[in-house]
Amino acid sequence: MDTKESILNKIRILITNQFETPQQAFEFFDEDSDGKLKKSELLKLLKNAEISGFIRGIVSSKLIEGYDTSGDELIDWKEFKAAIDKIKTS
Numbered sequence: 538m539d540t541k542e543s544i545l546n547k548i549r550i551l552i553t554n555q556f557e558t559p560q561q562a563f564e565f566f567d568e569d570s571d572g573k574l575k576k577s578e579l580l581k582l583l584k585n586a587e588i589s590g591f592i593r594g595i596v597s598s599k600l601i602e603g604y605d606t607s608g609d610e611l612i613d614w615k616e617f618k619a620a621i622d623k624i625k626t627s
């Protein structure tokens with residue numbers, strides 16, 4: 538069962554185990570290097586975090602909904618960093 542907490546925890550584990558810094562993770566998943574994570578790039582992040590394929594679509598929408606403060610439906614570095622900081626302290 539993937540609760541919000543377990544999903545965020547899996548993302549945290551992915552970032553801390555496979556990358557030296559959150560910035561490195563961000564750059565890895567920003568495949569087109571435009572400095573923003575779009576939905577397809579978030580889906581890859583969720584896949585790598587071992588989030589079930591059944592819920593990846595909804596989770597990526599929720600992440601955009603929750604962390605895209607500029608409203609462009611993309612997660613930029615600032616928004617990503619804020620999300621990571623939130624995960625770390627929760």
Ligand SMILES: [Ca+2]
Binds near residue numbers: 567568569570572574
């Ligand atoms: Ca991108």
